Amino acid sequence: MLDNLTQRLSGVIKNLRGQARLSESNIQDALREVRLALLEADVALPVVKEFTAQVKQAALGQEVLSSLTPGQALIGIVHRELTKLMGEHNDALNLTTVPPAVILMAGLQGAGKTTTSGKLAKLLREQMKKKVLLVSCDVYRPAAIEQLRTLAQQLEIDFFASDISQKPRDIALAALDYARKHHHDVLIVDTAGRLAINAAMMEEIQQLHADLNPIETLFVVDAMTGQDAVNTAKAFGEALPLSGIILTKLDGDARGGAALSVRHITGKPIKFVGVSEKLNGLEAFHPERMASRVLGMGDVLSLIEDAHREIDHAEAEKLAKKIKSGHGFDLNDFKMQIVQMRKMGGMSALMDKLPAQLGQAAAGAKMDDRAVNRTEGIINSMTMQERSHPELIKASRKRRIATGAGVQVMHVNQLLNQFEQTQKMMKMFSKGGIGKMMRGMKGMLPGKR
Template sequence: MAFEGLADRLQETMQKIRGKGKVSEADVKAMTREIRLALLAADVNLKVVKQFVQKVSERAVGQEVMKSLTPGQQVIKVVKEELTEIMGGEQSKIAVSNRPPTVIMMVGLQGAGKTTTTGKLANLLRKKQNRNPLLVAADIYRPAAIKQLETLGKQLSLPVFSMGDQISPVEIAKKAIEKAKEEHHDYVLIDTAGRLHIDGELMEELKNIKEATKPDEIFLVVDAMTGQDAVNVAESFNDQLEVTGVVLTKLDGDTRGGAALSIRTVTEKPIKFVGMGEKMDALEPFHPERMASRILGMGDMLSLIEKAEASVDEEKAKELEQKLRTASLDFDDFLEQLEQMKNMGPLDELLKMMPGANKIKGMNNLQVDDKQIGRVEAIIRSMTTAEKQHPDIINSGRRRRIAKGSGTTIQEVNRLLKQFEEMKKMMKQMSGMQQKGKKKRGFKLPFM
């Protein structure tokens, strides 16, 4: 995830002040100096750093901290609130027009991921908000841009409006809106042309499309990996087009996070969505408070719960709970759980959303090998129905057959069987503890 270096430094700084029963001005000064250095190292805009440090300093030496019973904790609360504030305060939702369709213009430089993001956004609108979007191919200059959008449309089973590369983008956009009205599409997403750098001709064309379509939203797509350049690009586009929001792509990459912390203050426009991977469902609404929590190592349980709710079948979850209670889980259940976890996204990213995950040694360098999960799946799929339901019948001959069928080694098969057995034992113990606890004092395990 982005912010890793910044998160490490800020968490280290917060740790020094966390347990203090008394916080002096000298403590606050030392802390804000560390924060300033951490933000500058993360490529945060200098003006933003100055504003942030000043606000934190004023509040941290003020009455709300000094008179608090837990001043150390109060300072951390101040830092979290100010961090949330510079990223926009509250989540900024996507517009909905009173007279459909809602028109969204997607703008940005070439290479920022604009066309892919257009597809991702349409996918999100359909899946999360039950909308019926129409994609519009209005980039007539870049070779294969129209083809790329059409391929994405086919992949996502979404309609794409195109008139080829000989008609003006303004005309294409106007005709697309007429088509959307006829066919009752409630959103129109116009993929406009990008450039390698900002030029007058491009801006003129974008202004003409804006004038012709009166969009409800103009989303600027910027690459978070470009740091301060992303902020400069955002400023230029905003000056000329008055964008309504920003979509940050590649926030899962090796980026220092400076763009996400600077754009809102510099442009006074909200970050609406963030791209967190290459898959077509890897676009998320941006929640400033949740991101601040993650940066400070407080986890992001709300996003984790939302991911789980979107990926987990409720009926199957109830069945699983019953099996957990009776410790009767078999390999078919295990395979199902692996599938549902994979739908939620990369396991290492999910683990980092857990509160306190930053304190687990090596968590930042944790990389879950997808190939390893694939090998586990292959082993289970090579078992017969009887073997999956009753692993205790798997003797040495069966182990050899399973290893051969899954392209793995006997050692890997043995390891999986052993781990599965240990997991069942642990569940049995937990279930026993729960029953015992119920009789004694109403104790209940969190997942029961």
């Protein structure tokens, strides 16, 4: 995500290398490039003007006189100003009310509102231990009710049944009554979307808001629509007392204009961002971390949180004890690492949170989710004996495994080479050779072709 903007801003920093200090002249040149980069990223013009003015004011101040290099000074200033622009801190959901806390989801058709309702329910249950009820009031698109029902079943979350013969208001009030009687902590209400903003849509959702008195009214908007996303959010904000915004499809938006503009233009905080199509692909929005991603610094904090939340700690501890005891790292262990990585959102999600240089190195190694899935398929085609004793896998076994996995023999050879590299690193780790292990990291992750 935000690749284009990251590359352009990296270029601005590089151009300052070799200069003794920040001056009015080189600041002006750098800001011209920053301005162009932001406009190309579809950031709203008023936002660009104010942002560059703030950066210039800070850069010309006394705070940068003792800095080591102009590039480092400018990175620090741009990071601070980007963080301020996007809201400075995470605005968490406010659920402090007599249960059930009602969350009303609003937005245009196609923004991903129904899917986001399911993702939010999953996040609330798993991270906040809430008992959640989902309901759809979209009686204009029959598939919407069925889509949310299917999501609820898949996620094993309670669903309040509705159908297109009912009125949205009646559905919502019945769901609220049901949630109270069955002791749900949160009721998430998915509303109808339209292809464009119109009076009937606004009147209907305003009525729902009045009836339900939700503690959170979240506007779901597609980040890929860029400037239109910001304008739509502003229009909804004028009609409804929005408490926050969810930006979906941020992983598909190489520009990033909506993420940088929407808080400033609407005055409403971005509470969550959709970072993948997977049902765990909804994350709390942290302005400081997003600013780090934009500047190519990565988001290691979110990566650590993902690992803490998704990794099977019992399996990880078992593997650590196995390696420490001197027992070999085998293909069963290798497969387990793949499964753990998938839980964290897959290779693409992992790379997106790494600092730019590491991410580029990974991209250079051509690691992707398809290659990772192929690796798992190859291991699944092996016998348990072959997984435990990879040295047994010679030519005839390789041909059988390749046929079973639907790949070529060369792919089996590539997997075995990657496994050997990882196995060597695990041996170094068991002997305390951290330096050696770091130097050997290049071929560690599965999927390198």
